[in-house]
Amino acid sequence: MRGPLRDLPGEVRALVVVGFFVALGYAVVAPDIPLFAREFGVSKTAAAAVISAFALMRLATAPFTGRLVDSLGERVLLATGIAVVAVSSLLAGFSQAYWQLLVLRGIGGVGSIMFSVSAAQILIRVTPSHLRGRAQGAWAGSFLLGMIAGPAVGSVAAFSLRAPFFLYAGTLAVAGSMALYTLRRSEFAAPGADPAAAAAPLALRAALRHRAYVAALVAGFAGDFAIVGTRSAIVPQYVPDRLHLGPTWVYVAFLVTSVVSGALLLPFGRIADTRGRRPLMLGGLAVGAVGFVLIPSLPVTGGLLLGMALLGVAGAADSVAPGAVVGDVVVRRGGTVVAAFQMAGDVGAVAGPLVAGWVADAHGYGASFVVSALAALLPLPFVARAPETLVRRPEPARAAP
Numbered sequence: 001m002r003g004p005l006r007d008l009p010g011e012v013r014a015l016v017v018v019g020f021f022v023a024l025g026y027a028v029v030a031p032d033i034p035l036f037a038r039e040f041g042v043s044k045t046a047a048a049a050v051i052s053a054f055a056l057m058r059l060a061t062a063p064f065t066g067r068l069v070d071s072l073g074e075r076v077l078l079a080t081g082i083a084v085v086a087v088s089s090l091l092a093g094f095s096q097a098y099w100q101l102l103v104l105r106g107i108g109g110v111g112s113i114m115f116s117v118s119a120a121q122i123l124i125r126v127t128p129s130h131l132r133g134r135a136q137g138a139w140a141g142s143f144l145l146g147m148i149a150g151p152a153v154g155s156v157a158a159f160s161l162r163a164p165f166f167l168y169a170g171t172l173a174v175a176g177s178m179a180l181y182t183l184r185r186s187e188f189a190a191p192g193a194d195p196a197a198a199a200a201p202l203a204l205r206a207a208l209r210h211r212a213y214v215a216a217l218v219a220g221f222a223g224d225f226a227i228v229g230t231r232s233a234i235v236p237q238y239v240p241d242r243l244h245l246g247p248t249w250v251y252v253a254f255l256v257t258s259v260v261s262g263a264l265l266l267p268f269g270r271i272a273d274t275r276g277r278r279p280l281m282l283g284g285l286a287v288g289a290v291g292f293v294l295i296p297s298l299p300v301t302g303g304l305l306l307g308m309a310l311l312g313v314a315g316a317a318d319s320v321a322p323g324a325v326v327g328d329v330v331v332r333r334g335g336t337v338v339a340a341f342q343m344a345g346d347v348g349a350v351a352g353p354l355v356a357g358w359v360a361d362a363h364g365y366g367a368s369f370v371v372s373a374l375a376a377l378l379p380l381p382f383v384a385r386a387p388e389t390l391v392r393r394p395e396p397a398r399a400a401p
Helices: 010-029 032-038 044-072 074-092 098-126 129-158 163-182 211-242 247-274 277-297 301-330 335-363 365-377 380-385
Strands: none
Touching (some): 010 032, 010 074, 010 098, 010 163, 032 044, 032 098, 032 163, 044 074, 044 098, 074 098, 074 163, 098 129, 098 301, 098 335, 129 247, 129 301, 211 247, 211 301, 211 365, 247 277, 247 301, 277 301, 277 365, 277 380, 301 335, 335 365
């Protein structure tokens, strides 16, 4: 296979395609959820609670999911997770009451964590250390492309607010079918085919003794708290309130972040695989902090776009390096360890918008961006003290003269 993915295992290339279809459907339904919830006559807070239910159920069931991955296998649980989200989305489109929508989105969160932990474990098991950064970059890139393409497909909401749920179920059906088909000859398809599968999975207690794993946990939390959470919650409000720009500029700003991040994912993956994970984590978090400080310090359109571009750089680094570190620590199996890493990011994604919104209400946008910058800097001492985890590929032996 030619192209940037040619050196990656076939399972990784399969997951890239699956991830694109999952993200495509999610990007279609995400903006529609609060609008559909308001159709039942509920408040804005209740409408937002439908989104929170998805994230909270991911958090609540992540520890159990890690154990299920280790006992049932990645391929089975990945397909099951996609099926759970697909069926719950289909039924959510038929909701006749607010509580039905709320419950079904919560069930979707259970399927989501099953899918994401299983996929992360597959990436770890099939990818050697010297390719792990590129695998993480390709995986994150597939989601980014799906999220960019989703809004164009999401125009179906103009015809019916129920339609995006049905379309999401359809893209998930495609993703699940492709996962089962493309991974059918993988080492995960036949019990006992992979000798490493018989080994005991890495325990969370053992992983927490690795300073590199703790650094990855803190970096994952900080990235989702600030680079994902704050950016998503505060920038859309800052643009009209302080810069007095229309909604189009919010989309332009987010597009800048997505384009920069998408362009850097594979190059950053190559850097992580050749120069190490730690420099990329340190640089990405520092650049993210600068971006957060720059936006309110230069309150013009140029400052906004430059700050968002820096957040795109930070987002690309955060998508590649911490996940590669977790893979280096786990090596082959460790569903609970992977789930804990996912939980750290989910906690950040839930807490970030709440904290940033509270600070903005109490002290203004400038203070909110500063808090986000400090959150981005929080992991630096942990990362600086952590050992490098990259296992470099041995150089080929040279013939004797």
